[in-house]
Amino acid sequence: MTLLALAVSGRGIVDPNAPSVFADDEAFLRGRGAFETLRVYGGRPFLLGAHLERLEASAARLRLPLVEVASLRALVEDALEAAGLPDCVVRIYWTPGREVDPQPTAYVLVRDVPDDLEELRARGLSLFSVLVGEVSGLLGGVKSTSYALNMVAVDEAKRRGADDALFLGSGGVVLECPTSNTWWRRDQTLFTPSLDLGILAGVTRGAVVEVATELGYEVAEGVYPMENLVTADEAFTTSSVREVMPVVAVDERPIAAGQAAQELQIGLRHLTGG
Ligand SMILES: Cc1ncc(COP(=O)(O)O)c(C=O)c1O
Numbered sequence: 001m002t003l004l005a006l007a008v009s010g011r012g013i014v015d016p017n018a019p020s021v022f023a024d025d026e027a028f029l030r031g032r033g034a035f036e037t038l039r040v041y042g043g044r045p046f047l048l049g050a051h052l053e054r055l056e057a058s059a060a061r062l063r064l065p066l067v068e069v070a071s072l073r074a075l076v077e078d079a080l081e082a083a084g085l086p087d088c089v090v091r092i093y094w095t096p097g098r099e100v101d102p103q104p105t106a107y108v109l110v111r112d113v114p115d116d117l118e119e120l121r122a123r124g125l126s127l128f129s130v131l132v133g134e135v136s137g138l139l140g141g142v143k144s145t146s147y148a149l150n151m152v153a154v155d156e157a158k159r160r161g162a163d164d165a166l167f168l169g170s171g172g173v174v175l176e177c178p179t180s181n182t183w184w185r186r187d188q189t190l191f192t193p194s195l196d197l198g199i200l201a202g203v204t205r206g207a208v209v210e211v212a213t214e215l216g217y218e219v220a221e222g223v224y225p226m227e228n229l230v231t232a233d234e235a236f237t238t239s240s241v242r243e244v245m246p247v248v249a250v251d252e253r254p255i256a257a258g259q260a261a262q263e264l265q266i267g268l269r270h271l272t273g274g
Helices: 048-061 069-083 117-123 148-159 203-214 226-230 260-271
Strands: 003-008 012-014 034-041 088-095 105-111 125-131 164-168 181-186 189-193 218-222 234-239 243-250
Touching (some): 048 088, 069 088, 117 243, 164 226, 203 234, 203 260, 226 243, 243 260
Antiparallel strands (some): 088 105, 181 189
16 A cells, blocks of 8 residues: 555645644544545546535534535645546545644545455455444544544454454444445345444445445345344445455355345446446
């Protein structure tokens, strides 16, 4: 993974290999910052509007200053031009700035697409379940820079020989993965946990609901035990970076393979213009 370009509000394009964040920025000190990650296909940031809307919503819930959407769009364009790579990953950060004299600051980072995605898609993900309990209503569904739990859960899953973690809520209900939403299929119905559980409203999840409906699937959102996922006809995750990724096992229990994940991946790629 390479950081190809970095743009900072008020400064423009800066050296991606030089320090650029103040040590007393609250996003660093306490993890109170909002962020987004999205893919760029053929030079076009995919569903940028939806990501910026979610950034605004996260910032409001974190009680950060209002996101300056128009200048952020311009910053994304500048960063993409500086990176010069038509297919890449953009990360947008919105921080409150320094403790003394706070100035909200945006950072736009451009990096290359992870090179193992198609290999992962071909073999499918194995998941390791992690009980996290109830998501606090105060910050449920917010994409904040407090991702330590998510990242440690991925590390723990890998230490146990899996690829990724699966978060379970109170009573063992399925929530989401640390950086993606979860889905499974039974016959022609696709199931995915309800946003009422405090999970992130994935932009890809929203796009996949549309694609699935067009393909003739029913989509059901609710509160489901893990057993439903493990005994499904097939399972998969969705996220901006990994798109639609089949799941082949949870806690070493194999899950059947199916066609829906592949159909949805093709349908999603159509939406991207690819
Ligand atoms: C916790 C969590 N759930 C779900 C997702 C998937 O969201 P999206 O489809 O917008 O990438 C992400 C992605 O960042 C995430 O961090």
